[in-house]
Every structure is written in structure tokens, then in C-alpha cells.
Amino acid sequence: MAGWEDIRAEVLARIRSRAWPLGALIPGEEALAQEFGVARATVNRALSELARVGVLERKRKAGTRVAALPVRKASFDIPVIRAEVEARGEIYGLRLLYLAIERPPVPVVARLGQDVGDMVHVQTLHLATGRGFVVEDRWLNRAVVPDPMPDFGAVSANEWLVAHVSYATGDISFAAEGAGGWEAEAMGVTDGAAVFVTERCTWAPEHPITWVRLVHAPGYRLSTLL
Amino acid sequence: MAGWEDIRAEVLARIRSRAWPLGALIPGEEALAQEFGVARATVNRALSELARVGVLERKRKAGTRVAALPVRKASFDIPVIRAEVEARGEIYGLRLLYLAIERPPVPVVARLGQDVGDMVHVQTLHLATGRGFVVEDRWLNRAVVPDPMPDFGAVSANEWLVAHVSYATGDISFAAEGAGGWEAEAMGVTDGAAVFVTERCTWAPEHPITWVRLVHAPGYRLSTLL
DNA sequence: AAGTGGTCTAGACCACGCA
């Protein structure tokens, strides 16, 4: 019996073999269902999957075509830092460097897209077996933090958030920068050393939650399967 | 009428409100289908989607539970460099720096996981409106390159591959490094400047296809929505 | 052995986007 994964494999084979060239329109779901002897829903499952990963482009009425420039999509996990350290078999440590309620600088407000006044500003150092692993610089909307503030020296803001302010939209970006200032000092690297930097911004449906900048120790690598 | 997206929203709301705490087992599909007055397939679609993005964990017989440490997954596109440059409204240019058939160094063979003897070695500079955008260092399995070799000075190996050797598995990784050697020179940056580096390895089902290292111009940023 | 999620079917209706 042909399952949706078999259909997917067959479609991929036809694309690879150029039976269905790049950019070409392929037969409709009904036709393929007949040809393969399966229900239309099964074909739909296979084609939807291929569209999700960028191999096909589907539009109602227009039909399904092979992506002209197959844009590969890759996905990766955004782990809680503690889990990431422990997954390497190292011992996690956390050191609170700075904590205050103050006005965020203009760039942070801009990234959040909305001014919510004073915010909770937390700077922490995440350790892997005693060595600096990540320097975290975070601004939190006071509206999401309870009044007796959690002890961010014991549980990282990162971890507290995923457990208490679940689900939100946001964006994330990665860049290479030369280390500098307090971040370089906290991490214990020389000024100008190349470091991997993650910046993330998250919103609840109606208000910003947090902006965070993570400076990873030199040698850090973000990797995933295609 | 309740569609699968409504079910998804309701499930998310229950998780957010702690009606279903982190790590807790939630009712089975049949029960939820009855409660929401929809078919089980609709509930399945919603829960599968949530499992795919890491909010739920599902196991046959064991049931569905809320992920204890919700690992957010992000996905991003791996565009063809020309498309990336043009998407910025800049003019794409390509300069072939080096082309030879030679033995790959040990690290490259190791990453590919299989020794295929001599390979095609291509080094190119991708330009955005005349300025260096990406330095590409690529090793290609000779088995995937036709005998009159394509003109890699006209069409980048990158682009030629997606059009002619479609679909493969592989891995990709990102890191920050200090620029150096011919790469720094080709890009026109000072030695030691922080650059964003992408390394990618792709395989056909039975043999390696290519290994490539991309050094992006300073200031490059990889970003995506969560 | 039994319960749960994973998938398939045949049919149906709907929404979108072209003409």
C-alpha cells in the first residue's frame, strides 16, 4: 500500500529526474490520487509536506509547481541554555552580574516596537563547568514579572520565561561581532575576539515580553541537519 | 465551526493558563474531539502541529503531554546567494578566484565522511554592487559534475547545484571566526576581523556531493521569525 | 493484551484567486 511518504518519495524522484522540471506545473491532486491509487487526502498530505520544506509551491486555482529556485529550509532548536550546557556533559552554573529596573536604551525600545517605560534589566553569565559559556543581557517587560521578582540568580530569566510566560511570537538573529566592553570582560576574552551573538525579541499577542542578547564563548557553533 | 487552528489556539490557551501544566498529560484525541464537537482527525491535525513546533510531546499509548521544557524551534531559509543579494536591492556579481581538480585536505574528507579521491575545488567571490559579500570555498564530488564542466565563473556552483543536483540531505553550521588568509584578502577585510561563517555539507543517498564554506562580509546577519 | 496516536478512505464543502 502506498502511504503519504511513498507518494512524497515518488514526487521527489520525478523532480530529481527532471520528469517534472524546475518551475513546471505538476498534475492536480485528483489526478495524482487516481494515478497512485490512493485517496486525494493522502496526495495532499505528501504535497503539503513538500511545500512546507520549499520543494513545491502551491496556490489554489493556480495549482502546484516545482519551486524554481528550491529554497532549502532548515530548522533548529532554541534550547534553554542550561539544557544546552548539560547536553554537552558539562556542569551548568549561573552568575547574576547586574539587576535593575531602569529605562531601556533607544535601540532596545525600537526593537521591541513599543515603549513600556521602565523595564527589568538583567545581566547574567552562564557557566559551563566553571568557564564562561554565554553572557546574557536581557530587558524584561515589568508587566510579565510578578511583584516579588523571581530570583534570577537562581533560575535564569531564560528558563523562568519558558516556564511562566509560555508561547509568544518573536524574531531571532545571529551575527558575528568583535567582543568588547563588559561583555568581553565577563566572558574573559580579549577585546575584538570574534564571538557569536544571538539577539532575540519576543512578544505576547498585545505587548512586548523581552529583548535579549546572548554573547557566546569563542568557538561556539550553531548547527543543524538539513 | 471549529477548525484545526481554533483547536490549536484553545490548546495553547489551556497551556498558557496552566489549566494543563507543563509536563502534564492531556486528554486523548477521542475525548478532545467529543469535547470540541469535531472529528478526531481535526484534533489530530492541531496536536500534531503543536508537537512539530515543540509545544507538545506525543507518544503512542503513552498519550500527549505538554513539553516540560518547551524547546522553541525556529526555521530559516537557505537562499541562493544571488537571490539574497538581489533581495537587498543590490547588483549581484561573481568572480572566480580559483578552480582545480585536486585532493581535498583531510578535514574536508572527514566532514564528507567518505573519500572520493580528487574533487573539484572552486573558490569564488560573490559581490553585492561591487563590494565583497561572500567568499565561497567549495569542494565538489567529481561524480556529480558533468564532463564539460559548467562555467563556475558565470553560474555559481551554489546555483548550479540546486538546479541540477536537487534534493539531498546534509548539515549546516554557523560560527563566528576571525578573518584570515586568502579569505580575508579576497573579502578585503583586516586580519582578525569578526566574520560570520557558514559551513555546509550535503550528501546524495549514497555518496557525498559537496562541502562548502561561506565567509560573509562583516555585518552580515542571519535572522528569522520564531 | 490493550490503549493511544498515525494514517488512510470516500465523500463533501469551502475559500481563494484566476479569468
Place this chain on the structure above:
DNA sequence: GCGTGGTCTAGACCACTTC
């Protein structure tokens, strides 16, 4: 309009995992 993909249903069988 009208064709295509998107989704839903009710029922069924299967695969996996835990008991």
C-alpha cells in the same frame, strides 16, 4: 464563474509502546 488546494467528517485499520 469555476478550478484548485485546504479542510472536515465518520469510520476503519494499523503501529507502536507500555502494561
